[in-house]
Amino acid sequence: MHDKSISELAAGLRAREFSSVELTRHYLQRIARYDGRLNSYITVCEERALEQAAAADRALAAGDAVSLTGIPLAQKDIFCTDGVKTSCGSRMLDNFIAPYDAGVVERCDAAGMVMLGKTNMDEFAMGSSNETSWYGPVRNPWDTDAVPGGSSGGSAAAVAACLAPVATGTDTGGSIRQPAALCGITGIKPTYGRVSRWGMIAFASSLDQGGVMARSAEDAALLLKVIAGFDERDSTSADRDVPDYSAALNRDLAGLRIGLPREYFTDGLDTGVARVIEEAISEYRKMGAEVREISLPNTELAVPTYYVIAPAECSSNLSRFDGVRFGYRCSDPADLEDLYKRSRGEGFGAEVKRRIMVGTYALSAGYYDAYYLKAQQLRRLIRDDFARAFEEVDVIMGPTSPTVAFNLGEKSDDPVAMYLSDIYTIAVNLAGLPGISVPAGFVSGRPVGLQIIGNYFAEERLLNVAYRFQQATDWHRRIPEEFRG
Amino acid sequence: MEWEAVIGLEIHAQLATRSKIFSGASTAYGAEPNTQACAVDLGLPGVLPVLNREAVRMACLFGLAIDAEIAPRSVFARKNYFYPDLPKGYQISQYELPIVGRGRLTIELDDGESKTIGITRAHLEEDAGKSLHEDFHGMTGVDLNRAGTPLLEIVSEPDLRSAKEATAYMKKLRSLVRYLEICDGNMQEGSFRCDANVSVRPRGSDGFGTRTEIKNVNSFRFVERAIQFEIDRQIDLLEGGGEVVQETRLYDAAKGETRPMRSKEEAMDYRYFPDPDLLPLVIESRWLEELRATLPELPDAKRERFMYEYGLSAYEATVLTATRELADFYEAVERESGGETRLAANWVMGEFSAALNSDNLEVTTTPVNASMLGGLIRRIADETISGKIAKQVFEAMWRGEGDADSIIERRGLRQITDSGELERAIDQVLAANPEQVEQYRNGKEKLLGFFVGQVMKATGGKANPARLNQLLKERLNS
Numbered sequence: 001m002h003d004k005s006i007s008e009l010a011a012g013l014r015a016r017e018f019s020s021v022e023l024t025r026h027y028l029q030r031i032a033r034y035d036g037r038l039n040s041y042i043t044v045c046e047e048r049a050l051e052q053a054a055a056a057d058r059a060l061a062a063g064d065a066v067s068l069t070g071i072p073l074a075q076k077d078i079f080c081t082d083g084v085k086t087s088c089g090s091r092m093l094d095n096f097i098a099p100y101d102a103g104v105v106e107r108c109d110a111a112g113m114v115m116l117g118k119t120n121m122d123e124f125a126m127g128s129s130n131e132t133s134w135y136g137p138v139r140n141p142w143d144t145d146a147v148p149g150g151s152s153g154g155s156a157a158a159v160a161a162c163l164a165p166v167a168t169g170t171d172t173g174g175s176i177r178q179p180a181a182l183c184g185i186t187g188i189k190p191t192y193g194r195v196s197r198w199g200m201i202a203f204a205s206s207l208d209q210g211g212v213m214a215r216s217a218e219d220a221a222l223l224l225k226v227i228a229g230f231d232e233r234d235s236t237s238a239d240r241d242v243p244d245y246s247a248a249l250n251r252d253l254a255g256l257r258i259g260l261p262r263e264y265f266t267d268g269l270d271t272g273v274a275r276v277i278e279e280a281i282s283e284y285r286k287m288g289a290e291v292r293e294i295s296l297p298n299t300e301l302a303v304p305t306y307y308v309i310a311p312a313e314c315s316s317n318l319s320r321f322d323g324v325r326f327g328y329r330c331s332d333p334a335d336l337e338d339l340y341k342r343s344r345g346e347g348f349g350a351e352v353k354r355r356i357m358v359g360t361y362a363l364s365a366g367y368y369d370a371y372y373l374k375a376q377q378l379r380r381l382i383r384d385d386f387a388r389a390f391e392e393v394d395v396i397m398g399p400t401s402p403t404v405a406f407n408l409g410e411k412s413d414d415p416v417a418m419y420l421s422d423i424y425t426i427a428v429n430l431a432g433l434p435g436i437s438v439p440a441g442f443v444s445g446r447p448v449g450l451q452i453i454g455n456y457f458a459e460e461r462l463l464n465v466a467y468r469f470q471q472a473t474d475w476h477r478r479i480p481e482e483f484r485g
Numbered sequence: 486m487e488w489e490a491v492i493g494l495e496i497h498a499q500l501a502t503r504s505k506i507f508s509g510a511s512t513a514y515g516a517e518p519n520t521q522a523c524a525v526d527l528g529l530p531g532v533l534p535v536l537n538r539e540a541v542r543m544a545c546l547f548g549l550a551i552d553a554e555i556a557p558r559s560v561f562a563r564k565n566y567f568y569p570d571l572p573k574g575y576q577i578s579q580y581e582l583p584i585v586g587r588g589r590l591t592i593e594l595d596d597g598e599s600k601t602i603g604i605t606r607a608h609l610e611e612d613a614g615k616s617l618h619e620d621f622h623g624m625t626g627v628d629l630n631r632a633g634t635p636l637l638e639i640v641s642e643p644d645l646r647s648a649k650e651a652t653a654y655m656k657k658l659r660s661l662v663r664y665l666e667i668c669d670g671n672m673q674e675g676s677f678r679c680d681a682n683v684s685v686r687p688r689g690s691d692g693f694g695t696r697t698e699i700k701n702v703n704s705f706r707f708v709e710r711a712i713q714f715e716i717d718r719q720i721d722l723l724e725g726g727g728e729v730v731q732e733t734r735l736y737d738a739a740k741g742e743t744r745p746m747r748s749k750e751e752a753m754d755y756r757y758f759p760d761p762d763l764l765p766l767v768i769e770s771r772w773l774e775e776l777r778a779t780l781p782e783l784p785d786a787k788r789e790r791f792m793y794e795y796g797l798s799a800y801e802a803t804v805l806t807a808t809r810e811l812a813d814f815y816e817a818v819e820r821e822s823g824g825e826t827r828l829a830a831n832w833v834m835g836e837f838s839a840a841l842n843s844d845n846l847e848v849t850t851t852p853v854n855a856s857m858l859g860g861l862i863r864r865i866a867d868e869t870i871s872g873k874i875a876k877q878v879f880e881a882m883w884r885g886e887g888d889a890d891s892i893i894e895r896r897g898l899r900q901i902t903d904s905g906e907l908e909r910a911i912d913q914v915l916a917a918n919p920e921q922v923e924q925y926r927n928g929k930e931k932l933l934g935f936f937v938g939q940v941m942k943a944t945g946g947k948a949n950p951a952r953l954n955q956l957l958k959e960r961l962n963s
Contacts, residue, residue, distance in 0.1 A: 201531045236762065316575050321530075324627070363756035
């Protein structure tokens with residue numbers, strides 16, 4: 001069952017070929033069997049999932065089902081779930097059971113979906129390798145010596161190894177697209193504001209965006225339709241209709257204008273990855289797309305800009321974790337200052353602390369203009385680059401990540417090298433645009449992702465462009481050998 | 486050397502919205518601790534603020550009332566600091582771009598002059614919770630009911646020159662926000678709080694001395710005393726060759742003095758930056774014009790009108806327009822009395838206000854409503870009762886014995902104007918006091934008062950005083 005797409009699974013449920021309880025049990029068994037090798041889940045909700053599945057079966061029997069009723073999914077452990085631990089990958093929230101559901105979780109529940117569990121992630125979504133998690137690293141199903149990428153590494157690995165048919169992720173600087181690329185799955189980060197941030201634990205509020213990790217564009221379209229939409233509890237949520245993403249998947253691509261930013265194909269790009277991307281582009285040529293070179297001149301400013309804005313926002317967003325009302329509290333604090341210092345010192349990991357300190361510095365009196373304000377100005381330049389590009393082309397393509405998955409420990413002592421692995425994804429968050437990563441091939445047995453960037457609210461177009469590629473190729477159908485059975 | 490004080494006030498007015506500025510929790514005062522704090526107020530992971538439209542309306546109304554420019558685009562910023570009663574570790578406030586820009590307020594001084602005080606800005610922000618240090622055996626309790634309550638922080642220019650001016654400004658501002666019905670002005674409950682920046686300089690100088698800030702003083706009396714103390718302290722320091730240190734000071738009401746809380750060196754870096762969870766606040770001019778049309782008549786305009794329309798003195802008009810409730814009450818009494826502007830003013834400012842004060846009541850909770858008081862005044866005006874009897878009737882109304890007419894009827898208080906009846910009473914009195922009549926007629930005219938008193942006594946105080954005087958004189962002089 002686990003090699004099926006979610007529309008096939010939904011059809012199976014409707015035809016009574018299997019029940020949601022059977023399907024859920026199948027995935028729970030796979031998690032029990034395989035996840036020891038991957039560590040992709042922080043919490044598995046066996047009992048709760050089976051109850052949800054039984055309810056879904058009743059809805060299916062009563063004819064009350066909607067499109068994804070009874071389909072299991074995994075939620076990234078950044079989304080608050082009522083009554084279930086929401087750790088955000090941190091010791092700080094190891095004891096935190098949210099008293100409410102995130103908007104995304106509510107929508108999945110309302111659609112009758114079954115939550116298998118909560119997936120592992122870099123602590124507070126800060127990381128590109130899933131090595132900063134308090135719960136230990138996640139391993140890449142294609143090669144367990146390799147990282148799965150991050151921060152949504154647990155969701156990516158779980159979907160790649162078929163330990164969930166589909167999962168949610170969040171993307172602040174590439175946290176959906178980069179792990180999707182490194183694990184050989186499809187991951188879409190929608191336009192900023194498309195998916196509600198209510199109940200999604202904030203890292204950098206102006207960049208954070210929830211999205212979907214799936215095995216194909218077709219599956220991604222189905223789950224995105226469920227989780228996207230206006231939420232009045234999120235002031236940055238977009239009040240506009242959600243199209244039926246599945247309806248336009250098969251649109252013809254003849255005449256599609258594809259832009260290849262010359263700044264994306266430079267020395268930093270692995271030659272093997274470059275070759276895979278070129279092959280993917282030639283598939284699009286065959287489909288009648290026009291390919292042209294474009295320029296995004298401020299590309300190299302994206303990483304430094306991001307590493308001022310994101311830490312600045314995170315330094316403030318993470319102030320609420322103070323040991324006073326919830327979360328980790330140090331033992332026997334001597335006084336208030338000791339309570340703050342030790343609760344935060346012991347509750348947060350090194351990368352989170354590094355970013356809080358960088359951000360605190362960037363916002364300090366005397367530095368604010370030189371760092372934060374300057375970064376905001378650069379952010380506008382980066383956005384303007386894209387705006388100019390989209391006057392000429394419909395979509396922008398390039399690699400999602402400059403290399404395939406690296407080995408565990410390879411970059412964990414070199415934060416700057418780690419930060420540079422997000423060089424192609426970060427600008428998209430700074431501009432607030434949608435982007436999707438699609439499996440496009442392999443280098444040395446490790447997957448390569450093709451990134452497709454669209455204009456604001458062009459998710460429908462991105463899914464269409466990705467789907468047509470997946471009609472012509474079978475990269476997305478591959479399952480790592482170790483997890484096939 | 487002669488010194489001059491330079492004072493600026495920062496007033497925090499709690500806006501009278503039903504729910505909080507960024508959440509749906511209630512703002513009602515006095516609930517059990519932490520029962521009016523929702524997930525947003527608790528700063529739980531994943532929650533987000535949504536701006537309360539009503540708080541925006543109230544801030545704009547205030548801006549219009551002080552003739553200020555309302556920013557077409559203003560920005561919420563985070564003020565970052567750690568404290569247990571600040572759940573998110575930052576306060577959402579406005580920093581560089583406040584909603585209300587420069588405006589002004591005119592105050593009346595004791596010498597009858599008026600003075601215009603500049604208002605630098607007013608911005609929206611959320612209140613913090615409360616830390617409770619008693620009853621927790623060496624620990625601190627945190628009550629987050631107040632967390633997220635909307636505040637309008639109103640910052641004045643350093644235009645105030647004495648403690649008296651400062652309190653006059655504060656009183657005028659409190660009256661204004663109450664007129665606008667955007668703040669209840671309750672200082673005990675902390676809905677109207679004041680921080681004062683105080684410095685002194687040689688009179689005539691243009692520069693500013695080093696200032697100190699006095700925090701959170703919660704009554705007009707204490708504000709005046711705290712500022713006066715601080716002015717005197719600074720002058721003493723400077724005259725003794727010392728220097729004023731820039732610092733925050735707390736007022737100790739029991740000792741009547743200010744003392745240091747924290748110095749500039751310890752001042753915090755709040756790391757303000759625009760809150761990425763909230764979009765810039767955009768105010769459209771059309772909406773603002775609609776809002777302007779809903780502005781009530783403001784204190785200054787009402788005061789002018791009371792002088793012009795009712796012929797009241799500046800003093801009377803000022804007293805009667807001090808609050809919107811009192812002004813409305815006066816106008817209702819005046820109407821119910823059939824246009825007795827003078828009597829209505831005398832009664833509202835006199836007996837009525839005194840009774841409210843002695844029973845600790847508000848105009849809104851009075852046992853004698855405008856129609857009852859107006860009815861009483863009608864009976865004075867049409868000479869059914871005398872002013873003196875009216876006081877008895879008023880007291881009876883206050884005790885809940887009914888309206889004026891029924892009290893007058895029941896107690897037989899209708900005054901005697903009938904000449905025949907009065908003449909009979911006069912004759913009896915004159916007959917009973919022949920010696921005094923003799924003395925009067927021999928020139929001791931001040932005995933007239935004696936006769937009036939005797940007749941009043943005989944009639945139970947009901948004799949019409951003017952009529953009585955006239956008839957008595959006729960009789961005695963005949």
